[in-house]
Amino acid sequence: xxQINTVTAKTQxxxxxxxxPPNIDDALTSSDVIVREGDxxxxxxxxxxxxxxxxxxxRDDGLKIVLNKSMEVTELDGESLxxxxxxxxxxxxxxxxxxxxxxxxxxxxxxxSVDFSPMVWIPHQLVGIPMYFNITLECFIEANPTSLNxxxxxxxxxxxxxxxxxxxxxxxxxxxxxxxxxxxTNVQRSDYGSYKCVAKNPRGEMDGTIKLYMSSPxxxxxxxxxxxxxxxxxxxxxxLDMHINGIEPTNSxxxxxxxxxxxxxxxxxxxxxxxxxxxxxxxxxxxxxxxxSSATSLTSLLVWHSKAASRHGLSPWPHHHHHLYGxxxxxTLLLMLRFMWSHMET
Numbered sequence: 001x002x003q004i005n006t007v008t009a010k011t012q013x014x015x016x017x018x019x020x021p022p023n024i025d026d027a028l029t030s031s032d033v034i035v036r037e038g039d040x041x042x043x044x045x046x047x048x049x050x051x052x053x054x055x056x057x058x059r060d061d062g063l064k065i066v067l068n069k070s071m072e073v074t075e076l077d078g079e080s081l082x083x084x085x086x087x088x089x090x091x092x093x094x095x096x097x098x099x100x101x102x103x104x105x106x107x108x109x110x111x112x113s114v115d116f117s118p119m120v121w122i123p124h125q126l127v128g129i130p131m132y133f134n135i136t137l138e139c140f141i142e143a144n145p146t147s148l149n150x151x152x153x154x155x156x157x158x159x160x161x162x163x164x165x166x167x168x169x170x171x172x173x174x175x176x177x178x179x180x181x182x183x184x185t186n187v188q189r190s191d192y193g194s195y196k197c198v199a200k201n202p203r204g205e206m207d208g209t210i211k212l213y214m215s216s217p218x219x220x221x222x223x224x225x226x227x228x229x230x231x232x233x234x235x236x237x238x239x240l241d242m243h244i245n246g247i248e249p250t251n252s253x254x255x256x257x258x259x260x261x262x263x264x265x266x267x268x269x270x271x272x273x274x275x276x277x278x279x280x281x282x283x284x285x286x287x288x289x290x291x292x293s294s295a296t297s298l299t300s301l302l303v304w305h306s307k308a309a310s311r312h313g314l315s316p317w318p319h320h321h322h323h324l325y326g327x328x329x330x331x332t333l334l335l336m337l338r339f340m341w342s343h344m345e346t
Contacts, residue, residue, distance in 0.1 A: 022053035022098035024108050029096065035086055036203075037116040043081040045096030045108065053098040057081045060093035060109060088114050088144065088176055116176075117204025118143035120197060125208075128215030129187050137182040137210050139197035141169075144176040147199040151182045154194050164191075189214075 002012040028046035035041050047053040057076045059065055064072040068084045083090055091114045099105040121140040129135045141147060149169050151159040159165050159182065166183040180197045192214055198207040 018050065019100075019102045020048075020050040021102045021104060022047045022049035022100050022106050024096065024098055024106055026108075029108055030110055032111040032113070034113045034115060037087055037114050039086055041083045041086050041090075041112065043083075043094060043096070043110055043112070045079055045081075045098070045110075047098035047106070049098070049100045049102065051100050051102075053100040055079045056097045056099070058095050058097070060095050063092070065094075066090055083112075086112075086114055088116060088142070088174075090114060091144070091174065091176065113144065115144055115203050116142075118147045118199035118201055118206040120199055120206045120208040122197070122208040122210060124210070126211050126213065128213050130215055130217040131187055131189065133187055133217075135184050135187060135212070137184070137195055137197075137212070139180040139199075139208050139210075141178045141180055141197075141199045142176055143178075143199055143201045143203075145201050145203075146176075147178075147201040149178070149180050149197070149199050151180070152196045152198060156196075159195075184212075187212075 002014070004010040025046045025048055028044065030043045030045070033041060033043070043057070045055050045057070047055060055078060057065065057078070058074065064074055065076060065081070065083075066072050066089055067076075067082070081094065090112060093109050093111045095107050095109055097105060097107040119142045121142075123138060123140070127135065127137065137151075141149060151165075151167055153159065159167065161167060164185055166185075168181050168183075170179040170181070172178050180199075182195060182197070184191055192212050195210045195212060196207045197210070199205070
């Protein structure tokens with residue numbers, strides 16, 4: 001209160017509000033808990049401060065909070081967090097965060113541990129391996145608390161590390177997961193049979209069986225062979241040489257007769273009459289010139305055929321069927337004559 005002494009006293013009142021940052025009351029707040037799988041659990045968090053702090057829950061690993069089978073949330077407001085039918089998916093650390101607008105905010109980390117009996121999952125229950133090879137057998141384990149893991153044979157005798165066997169357990173993520181491995185070196189006939197991976201913890205025991213059997217050794221495919229073909233280049237002076245040597249000239253027509261014999265006809269000597277079939281001839285074109293031109297080409301072809309045959313010591317006409325040029329060359333010429341004559345008539 002502030003007072004001024006005048007004839008009439010004047011008084012002024014002022015109010016001071018003290019703010020206090022939040023502080024979590026450990027006595028009224030849950031600590032780390034261990035519960036069995038399937039139970040319900042309630043976490044509580046109580047904080048003091050001025051003004052009254054608000055409480056917010058979230059998971060330390062950033063995952064969603066699973067409240068029940070049908071509800072998951074990223075954050076939850078309130079002094080209590082209820083988890084129904086808890087499972088290994090609930091396992092982890094939860095943060096209780098208290099804020100009231102006065103810095104700093106405070107939090108407490110509460111770890112929830114869920115105990116359950118071991119579970120064993122075997123990816124391959126039948127494993128085949130040839131003799132004298134190395135093999136690795138695998139089992140996947142889930143257990144909390146951490147299980148005691150070992151391997152046995154059919155007689156339940158525990159396998160220990162030696163030159164033949166090597167065992168290892170690789171921790172997984174989350175912490176309740178692990179991988180068991182058994183390495184067998186230089187497999188012999190006596191190594192075939194059943195192997196058990198066993199996991200034990202205070203909540204129970206579980207095992208899985210793997211059958212190791214003899215398989216055929218892998219087959220190796222021979223490397224592909226590469227064949228190099230020699231290429232011989234021969235130059236021919238004219239089409240007649242190509243016919244004699246069995247070479248098919250370019251720009252030719254292939255004809256197969258009733259006996260299945262293939263003949264070729266060179267189109268290099270065919271005149272402009274071919275344009276009529278292709279539809280390239282302009283309107284008003286004089287086909288009489290083509291007939292004369294075709295006749296001239298036909299005469300030139302007959303002369304060329306006779307000279308070429310004589311130059312090679314052959315007959316221009318098919319006297320003998322066994323004669324190469326006589327049978328193929330003569331038939332080719334007849335086909336060419338028929339083709340050109342049909343165009344001259346049209």
